[in-house]
Amino acid sequence: MRITVIGTGYVGAVHAACMAETGHEVLGVDIDADRIASLNAAKAPMHEPGLDDLLTRTVGSGRLRFTTSLTEAAAFAQLHFICVGTPQRPDSPAADLRHVDAVVEALAPVLRPGSLVVGKSTVPVGTAARLAARLRKTAPQAEIAWNPEFLREGSAVRDTLWPERLVVGVTSERAEEALREVYAPMLRVGVPFFCTDPSTAELVKAAANSFLATKISFINAMAEICDASGADVTTLAEAIGEDSRIGRSFLQPGLGFGGSCFPKDIRAFAARAEELGVGDAVTFLHQVDGINIRQRRRSVDLARALVGGSFAGRTVGVLGAAFKPESDDVRDSPALAVAAAIQAEGAEVRVHDPAAIDNARTAFPDLKYSLVIPEACEDADLVMHLTPWQDYAEIDPAVLAGVVRIPLLVDARNTLDVHAWQRAGWRVRALGRPRLGGASRPLVQTAGHEVPDGALLGSN
Numbered sequence: 001m002r003i004t005v006i007g008t009g010y011v012g013a014v015h016a017a018c019m020a021e022t023g024h025e026v027l028g029v030d031i032d033a034d035r036i037a038s039l040n041a042a043k044a045p046m047h048e049p050g051l052d053d054l055l056t057r058t059v060g061s062g063r064l065r066f067t068t069s070l071t072e073a074a075a076f077a078q079l080h081f082i083c084v085g086t087p088q089r090p091d092s093p094a095a096d097l098r099h100v101d102a103v104v105e106a107l108a109p110v111l112r113p114g115s116l117v118v119g120k121s122t123v124p125v126g127t128a129a130r131l132a133a134r135l136r137k138t139a140p141q142a143e144i145a146w147n148p149e150f151l152r153e154g155s156a157v158r159d160t161l162w163p164e165r166l167v168v169g170v171t172s173e174r175a176e177e178a179l180r181e182v183y184a185p186m187l188r189v190g191v192p193f194f195c196t197d198p199s200t201a202e203l204v205k206a207a208a209n210s211f212l213a214t215k216i217s218f219i220n221a222m223a224e225i226c227d228a229s230g231a232d233v234t235t236l237a238e239a240i241g242e243d244s245r246i247g248r249s250f251l252q253p254g255l256g257f258g259g260s261c262f263p264k265d266i267r268a269f270a271a272r273a274e275e276l277g278v279g280d281a282v283t284f285l286h287q288v289d290g291i292n293i294r295q296r297r298r299s300v301d302l303a304r305a306l307v308g309g310s311f312a313g314r315t316v317g318v319l320g321a322a323f324k325p326e327s328d329d330v331r332d333s334p335a336l337a338v339a340a341a342i343q344a345e346g347a348e349v350r351v352h353d354p355a356a357i358d359n360a361r362t363a364f365p366d367l368k369y370s371l372v373i374p375e376a377c378e379d380a381d382l383v384m385h386l387t388p389w390q391d392y393a394e395i396d397p398a399v400l401a402g403v404v405r406i407p408l409l410v411d412a413r414n415t416l417d418v419h420a421w422q423r424a425g426w427r428v429r430a431l432g433r434p435r436l437g438g439a440s441r442p443l444v445q446t447a448g449h450e451v452p453d454g455a456l457l458g459s460n
């Protein structure tokens with residue numbers, strides 16, 4: 001089939017390459033000419049495992065190319081995927097739909113008759129219906145469908161080629177057939193296919209992200225209870241996760257979630273529910289958001305307490321800048337929010353990350369960066385593990401102990417072998433694990449210090 005993919009950010013670049021890999025002829029579209037030039041040279045615009053190889057293969061085979069022209073795209077195919085961003089509005093928690101609207105507005109007059117426009121962007125429920133009404137004015141034979149994307153950064157190629165499920169929201173059999181044909185290679189190997197109306201499809205995405213974010217904040221709330229009671233949240237998470245009704249995944253306690261999806265998606269969902277007059281049904285999402293930001297604050301508080309109540313004159317080595325491992329994305333990165341808050345209180349902060357330093361430098365130019373772990377930690381009074389890259393699990397704590405001034409570690413992601421670090425002479429602390437310090441009470445002190453909320457929100 002011939003298809004276009006409009007928007008070549010995370011979702012679009014990966015979707016375009018994966019669709020070409022499964023045999024379709026694909027034209028990717030973006031207004032960013034530099035990005036288009038680099039994609040045509042088979043260079044991924046972001047760090048994503050496997051994407052460069054996939055682009056090399058599919059661009060090389062001629063099945064995938066990129067353009068800046070929407071008119072060319074409209075002529076090229078009758079099936080168009082919209083993959084543009086839906087960030088948080090600058091002035092409110094709601095989603096900013098201007099990019100989606102602009103694409104539909106520009107496509108409407110040039111679409112070939114009978115075209116199908118399929119949204120993949122995460123949007124408030126009701127968006128597809130609104131866009132369908134818009135299309136009816138100038139392109140009455142065109143149709144809108146919604147097909148939410150569930151890919152995770154860091155495993156985006158795998159998630160797209162081997163999805164756990166496909167969800168499409170359509171208003172006609174013809175649209176369902178077209179989407180079944182697009183995804184035929186996945187359907188042949190038994191990927192569950194949910195064909196529903198566009199509103200349900202839009203809501204599946206909002207509900208899935210809200211549920212996952214809730215799981216993370218739930219376990220982080222338990223971490224705080226553990227801190228207050230002398231219990232251990234990592235054991236608690238494993239033990240409740242063994243219950244198959246609960247499940248082990250997304251119960252990793254720590255610094256909480258960031259990135260370009262969960263934070264803005266739960267806020268947009270709550271704002272949409274408010275508009276629909278059912279805001280009360282999802283007030284818990286405000287708490288999910290609040291608990292998440294609170295973990296950043298608690299990490300700063302713990303670190304401050306450990307260095308004696310003030311960061312002034314202290315050196316802090318930070319391990320991790322990306323919002324999650326295997327990604328160079330620093331949008332709303334909890335790691336950078338914490339690093340910047342600590343620096344704002346007077347510490348010299350040196351940040352290491354295997355992939356995200358360039359993006360981090362752009363977002364937080366005042367922090368110091370290093371591409372070498374021992375350099376970032378040299379003479380540090382405290383090392384903070386803030387993004388759980390595998391590189392950090394492979395650190396030899398005995399070697400790093402020889403580099404720092406004081407072997408003191410905060411494992412804010414609860415993924416390091418903290419007992420190995422302790423055996424190598426480190427004092428180790430972690431949120432939700434007060435007994436690591438030999439105490440049944442936390443070392444967190446907040447009195448006299450209040451990190452402002454704004455300081456913990458990270459960058460967009």
Ligand code: UDX
Pocket residue numbers: 149150151152153154209212216249250251252253254255256257258259260261262323324
């Ligand atoms: C998420 C959804 O998983 C994906 O389906 C959706 O399409 C986009 O949003 P992504 O943002 O790439 O994907 O990352 P994900 O792996 O889900 O992690 C999100 C954040 O939660 C990260 O900051 C991660 O560190 C954090 N997290 C995840 C936890 O703190 N604890 C966990 O148990 C899991």
